[in-house]
Amino acid sequence: MIWLGIDTSNSPLAVAIVKDGQVVAEEVANIKLNHSIGAMPAIERLFERTKMKPAEIDAIAVGEGPGSYTGVRIGVTIAKTLAWTLKKPLVGISSLKLLAANAALYNGVICSIIDARRQNVYAGAYNTTAGLTSVVEDGHYSLEGLLEKLKDLNVPVMFVGHDVDLFWESILAQLGNHAVRAPFTLDLPSASQLIQLASQQELPDIEAVHSFVPQYRRLAEAEANWIKEQKGQ
Amino acid sequence: MGEFIMENRYILGIESSCDETAASIVKNGCEIVSNVVASQIESHKRFGGVVPEIASRHHVEQVTLVIEEALAQANMKPEDLDAVAVTEGPGLVGALLIGINAAKAFAFANGLPLIGVHHIAGHIYANALMQPMEFPLLALVVSGGHTELVFMKEHGSFELIGETRDDAAGEAYDKVARVLNIQYPGGPHIDRMAHESDEAVKFPRVWLEEDSYDFSFSGLKSAVINYKHNAEQRGIEVNPLHVAKGFQDSVVEVLTAKTLRAARQFNVKQVIAAGGVSANKGLRKSLEETFANEGIPFYVPPLKLCTDNAAMIAAAGTFMFEAGKRSDMAMNGRPGMELVSWHK
Ligand SMILES: Nc1ncnc2c1ncn2[C@@H]1O[C@H](COP(=O)(O)OP(=O)(O)OP(=O)(O)O)[C@@H](O)[C@H]1O
Ligand SMILES: [Mg+2]
Numbered sequence: 001m002i003w004l005g006i007d008t009s010n011s012p013l014a015v016a017i018v019k020d021g022q023v024v025a026e027e028v029a030n031i032k033l034n035h036s037i038g039a040m041p042a043i044e045r046l047f048e049r050t051k052m053k054p055a056e057i058d059a060i061a062v063g064e065g066p067g068s069y070t071g072v073r074i075g076v077t078i079a080k081t082l083a084w085t086l087k088k089p090l091v092g093i094s095s096l097k098l099l100a101a102n103a104a105l106y107n108g109v110i111c112s113i114i115d116a117r118r119q120n121v122y123a124g125a126y127n128t129t130a131g132l133t134s135v136v137e138d139g140h141y142s143l144e145g146l147l148e149k150l151k152d153l154n155v156p157v158m159f160v161g162h163d164v165d166l167f168w169e170s171i172l173a174q175l176g177n178h179a180v181r182a183p184f185t186l187d188l189p190s191a192s193q194l195i196q197l198a199s200q201q202e203l204p205d206i207e208a209v210h211s212f213v214p215q216y217r218r219l220a221e222a223e224a225n226w227i228k229e230q231k232g233q
Numbered sequence: 234m235g236e237f238i239m240e241n242r243y244i245l246g247i248e249s250s251c252d253e254t255a256a257s258i259v260k261n262g263c264e265i266v267s268n269v270v271a272s273q274i275e276s277h278k279r280f281g282g283v284v285p286e287i288a289s290r291h292h293v294e295q296v297t298l299v300i301e302e303a304l305a306q307a308n309m310k311p312e313d314l315d316a317v318a319v320t321e322g323p324g325l326v327g328a329l330l331i332g333i334n335a336a337k338a339f340a341f342a343n344g345l346p347l348i349g350v351h352h353i354a355g356h357i358y359a360n361a362l363m364q365p366m367e368f369p370l371l372a373l374v375v376s377g378g379h380t381e382l383v384f385m386k387e388h389g390s391f392e393l394i395g396e397t398r399d400d401a402a403g404e405a406y407d408k409v410a411r412v413l414n415i416q417y418p419g420g421p422h423i424d425r426m427a428h429e430s431d432e433a434v435k436f437p438r439v440w441l442e443e444d445s446y447d448f449s450f451s452g453l454k455s456a457v458i459n460y461k462h463n464a465e466q467r468g469i470e471v472n473p474l475h476v477a478k479g480f481q482d483s484v485v486e487v488l489t490a491k492t493l494r495a496a497r498q499f500n501v502k503q504v505i506a507a508g509g510v511s512a513n514k515g516l517r518k519s520l521e522e523t524f525a526n527e528g529i530p531f532y533v534p535p536l537k538l539c540t541d542n543a544a545m546i547a548a549a550g551t552f553m554f555e556a557g558k559r560s561d562m563a564m565n566g567r568p569g570m571e572l573v574s575w576h577k
Contacts, residue, residue, distance in 0.1 A: 036333060036565045073293050074330060077335050077338070078338045085342045211294075
C-alpha cells in the first residue's frame with residue numbers, strides 16, 4: 001500500500017510517500033514560501049527521488065484544515081484533483097490533530113495551536129490516554145476563551161505547534177505550572193504522521209472525492225455579517 | 234493555424250479567475266469539443282457583488298466536477314489530451330489559485346504540459362473559436378475589469394493602445410445598476426431596459442484628449458448619480474428606463490467612435506470585440522453597423538463565449554502551445570498580470 005501525504009494548511013509545507021508502513025521520502029519546510037509556488041514542485045521532487053509514478057499511489061492523505069484559508073485550499077485542491085484523476089481514495093485529517101499526534105507519546109492532554117490573528121487561534125485539545133480523543137473540540141477560539149477551557153480541565157497540558165511561542169506568555173500567565181511546552185522538534189506538521197493517521201481510517205469511496213472540501217471551522221466574514229444582518233431584521 | 238499543425242491538438246482549458254468555475258476541451262484552437270461553466274452568480278447575489286473568499290470556496294467544490302464533465306461531454310480521457318491551459322491572471326488571487334493548482338495536479342498526474350494563459354488573451358481568443366483571426370487586428374476588450382483597445386500584428390502579439398483610466402465598462406454598468414436598485418450583476422438588465430426605452434436622459438460623453446484611445450467612465454457614473462439625486466430632491470420621478478438608455482447611449486457611442494478611429498489609424502483587416510460587455514446588444518449593433526459601413530470585417534463571439542469560460546483559455550492556450558510556451562509546477566496566481574506578447 002503506497003500513500004501520498006500533503007499538508008499545506010498553514011505556513012509549513014509537508015509532503016511524504018509512505019510504502020507498506022515505511023517512509024520512503026519526506027519533506028518538510030517552514031520557509032514561508034507561498035504554497036502555490038512550493039507544493040507541486042515538492043511533490044514532483046518526491047516522485048523523482050523515489051523513481052515512482054503518480055499512478056503507483058494507492059491512496060492520498062491531506063491536511064483538511066483549519067488554518068490559512070488559501071493554504072488549506074491549495075493542499076486540498078491538489079489532493080482532490082490527484083485523487084480524482086488517478087481514481088484513488090482521499091482521506092482528510094484535521095491539521096490540529098496532525099500536530100497533536102506529534103506529541104502522542106506524552107501521557108495526558110495535548111493542545112495544538114495555530115495562529116488565527118488578532119489574539120484568536122485555531123485550537124483543539126486531545127487526550128492521549130486512549131488514542132487521540134478530543135477534549136476541546138477543534139475550532140476557532142479567542143486565546144482567552146481557549147485558555148479558560150484548558151484551565152477548567154485542571155490538568156497539565158502540553159502545547160504543540162510552531163505558533164505556540166506567539167502566545168506562550170499568556171498561556172503561562174493563565175495555566176502556570178500546568179502549561180508544558182512541547183520540544184520544538186514536534187512543532188511542525190509531518191506528512192508521514194498524516195499518512196499514519198489516515199491509514200487508521202476506513203478508506204472512503206472514490207466517488208466521494210468530488211464533494212471533499214476543507215474544514216475551515218469558520219464562516220467567511222461576508223457570510224457571518226450577512227447572517228448577523230438577517231437576524232437583526 | 235492551418236499549415237503547421239500536423240495532427241489534431243486537444244487542449245483542456247481551466248478558468249477560475251472570478252466567479253465561474255469552468256473547463257473546456259478545444260480542438261486545434263478553433264473548435265469547441267466541450268464547454269462547461271459552473272456559475273456562482275446566485276450565491277453572490279445576496280452580497281450585491283462577488284465576495285472573493287466565497288468565490289474561492291465554491292471553486293474548490295466545483296473544480297474536479299467541471300473537469301470531469303468537460304472530459305465526459307467530449308467523450309475523452311486524459312491521455313487523449315495534448316496539454317492543459319489555465320488562467321494564470323489577472324483576477325482574484327484566491328480564485329485563480331484553485332484553477333491553477335487543479336491544472337498543475339492534473340497535468341502532473343497525466344504527464345501533460347502546462348500552459349499559463351492571460352485571462353484577457355483568453356477573451357480575445359474566444360474569437361478564434363468562431364472564425365480565423367486576420368492580422369493586423371484590433372480587439373476591443375470590454376469586461377468587468379477591463380476596457381482596452383489591443384492592436385495585434387500577428388498571433389501572440391499584443392500592443393495596448395488605449396485603456397480605461399478609472400472604471401471598466403462592466404464595472405460602470407454594475408455600479409449604475411446599483412444606483413437604480415437593480416440586482417447584481419446589472420449589466421444585462423441595463424441593456425434590456427435601454428432597449429425597452431425610446432427616450433434617453435442626455436448624459437455626457439467623455440472623450441479625453443483628442444488623440445487618446447483611453448477611456449474614462451467614472452464621470453458618467455457620477456452624472457447618473459447626480460441626475461437621480463437632483464430629481465429626487467425636486468420631487469421629480471426618475472424613469473429608470475430613460476436613465477438606462479441615456480447611460481448606454483453614452484458608453485456605446487464612445488466605445489464605437491474610439492474603436493473606429495483606431496481601426497482606421499492602424500489600418501486593420503479585422504476588428505473583434507471581447508469580454509462580458511461585448512454581450513451588450515446596443516454595443517454589438519453599433520459596432521456591426523459602423524464597421525459594415527466602413528467595410529472592415531467585424532466579429533463578436535456568441536454571448537456564452539463573451540463572458541468567462543474555459544474554451545477561450547483553451548483556444549489561447551493552443552496558440553501558446555504551438556509557439557512553444559510552457560509553464561512549470563511553480564506557477565503562481567498573478568492577480569495583476571500584464572498582457573505581454575508571447576510571440577518571440
Ligand atoms: N448585456 C450586457 N450589457 C452590459 N454589460 C454586460 C452585459 N452582460 C454582461 N455584462 C457585464 O460584463 C461583466 C462581466 O464580464 P466578464 O465576465 O468578462 O468580466 P470579468 O471576468 O468579471 O472581468 P475581467 O474579464 O476583466 O477579469 C459584468 O460587469 C457584467 O455586468
Ligand atoms: Mg472575464
